[in-house]
Amino acid sequence: MRVCVIGTGYVGLVTGACLAYIGHDVICVDNNEAKVKLMSSGQSPIHEPGLPEVMQSAIAKGKITFTTDIAAGVTHGEILFIAVGTPALPDGQSDTRYVEAVARSIGEHLHDGYRVIVNKSTVPIGSGDWVRMIVMDGMAAQGGSSKAEFDVVSNPEFLREGVAVFDTFNPDRIVLGSSSDRALKLMQELYTNIINREFAEDKTLSPVPVVVTDINSAEMIKYAANAFLAVKISFINEVANVCDRVGADVVEVGRGIGLDSRIGQKFLQAGIGWGGSCFGKDVSALIHTADDYGYNTELLNACVKVNQQQRVLVVEKLQQVLKILKGKTIGLLGLTFKPDTDDMRDAPSITLIDQLSRLGAKVKAYDPIVSQSGMRDGFSNVIVETDAERLADGCDALILVTDWKQFKSLDYAKMVPLMANPVIIDARNFLDRASLETAGFKYVGMGR
The missing domain is CATH 3.40.50.720 (NAD(P)-binding Rossmann-like Domain)
Incomplete structure (x- = not known):
């Protein structure tokens, strides 16, 4: 399948490289020219075990390219991943301006055909409809000439830094949130090889569970999972502090x-x-x-x-x-x-x-x-x-x-x-x- 990944941080680069490694045709887009040049040479801008080898294999097979040209990426991809950062603002809110800029740019370059736009970035709950609105605003900027159709899917990531490549090929679950059967079918097709554990270390395991739900629930799953793990760590640290006092x-x-x-x-x-x-x-x-x-x-x-x-x-x-x-x-x-x-x-x-x-x-x-x-x-x-x-x-x-x-x-x-x-x-x-x-x-x- 033809895939475009916009943003090449931890999530975007690992996602793009691994999808290319399993055979999809991937274009990764980033606005940093020096970074694009580095990645095009097969070097990873981040330290992540196994990632350079996956990148170099995909490049050698002609399955992945890197560019600063978002128009080329949008034209190429039938599935468009938004994978830019959403850092925390001082008041705790997520800074979604990068997601907004990408969504608008996607809309401005959607001319015809059907696309699945995937929120891979961790975005606030309710962002599916918001991204749809921004994309449509971008399309409107074309003066009504766009004949494109699209659906938005939430596909949160659960990658752990240091083992992100392993996690991509061996996920505990894949979460897909959308109201569109057409989009969900394409996303499951995209992940078929991973669902069937064709690239897993243990191929005897049952297929990867796919959680199909609505967009809001998919977005909440990501937040709830990380919040639960954070609470579990804080809990054992509270217990440790009591242990210090009672021996x-x-x-x-x-x-x-x-x-x-x-x-x-x-x-x-x-x-x-x-x-x-x-x-x-x-x-x-x-x-x-x-x-x-x-x-x-x-x-x-x-x-x-x-x-x-x-x-x-x-x-x-x-x-x-x-x-x-x-x-x-x-x-x-x-x-x-x-x-x-x-x-x-x-x-x-x-x-x-x-x-x-x-x-x-x-x-x-x-x-x-x-x-x-x-x-x-x-x-x-x-x-x-x-x-x-x-x-x-x-x-x-x-x-x-x-x-x-x-x-x-x-x-x-x-x-x-x-x-x-x-x-x-x-x-x-x-x-x-x-x-x-x-x-x-x-x-x-x-x-x-």
Whole structure:
């Protein structure tokens, strides 16, 4: 099928590359010429495992091209994905101006034929009708010459950064929201190979469930899913804080309650809280939507508050061990909001850097991605080191911020004599406490 993806951030680029990889003819549109040139050469502008290989395979087969020409993309595609960013505004609303600009531009270049316009961006509930209105405004700008028809579909993404390619080929479900049988049929045809698990790691599984619903419900599914996961993390962090006070171990508690099939093991790892571009933005958007309709989401408000407090709690634990932080040197193991990504959006490390600097501490950091990239020169109030031993040198304490798997195998015994004070705050409960204490560290976990 002929596909156009407008916007090549995490969602757009992964979606476009994977659809091309499975055989569709894809044009990806972005207004950044340098980025288009980079992608056309087979290089990914983002760090996402497996993505460069998928891109290069699709390019070699002639299945994907990159352009700044939105008219060419709209003319090419029978299915048009809107995959631009919807960042949070200061009041918690989603900034939909990029979606609006794309929808209007699509309308201005729709001349004939039938198109399915797909909201892949996470948009406020009710945006399906709004996008339809904007597209029609764009068509009207043609002076009534357009003979095109279109339907709008909500097809929210559930990709996890760091495993986005895997998630595309192995989804838990595909959600399609529309009132048009014609559009829904085309969308299911588009995803046939993925639904049938032809590119899945485990091809013995049953077909991927397809949730067919109305647009508003599809949009709500995306927000509700992320809000639920955020609440689950905030819940286990609340439990961890009680565990600290009563002498229980939240790792054991999480393991015990997670064996209940109604609860499950995932997202029960206590620590520094959630970050990234999705949870905070989507929870805030849902809170704001509810407020627009006269409902106060007390549980979601509490979820956000707990998450904010959790980041400050790490600094409090440091103060309990070191007392005064002014004049101390603190090293952060990890900067990105999660492992296997270069994404710094709403990363807990940013809060820690700000808080520690405010308290007069000198902050150093080492991150497997950031330390090796040009990003390391763009940070203020932090010295980004090139390896873990340089990080440890002269530190009064280390804080494990991001659970990169390579941090499990660092030679911590070598780091102890380099430090002024061998303390480690394991803000993810990720490291092996016994081996660290054997190496000579004072270990402090979260809820342990």
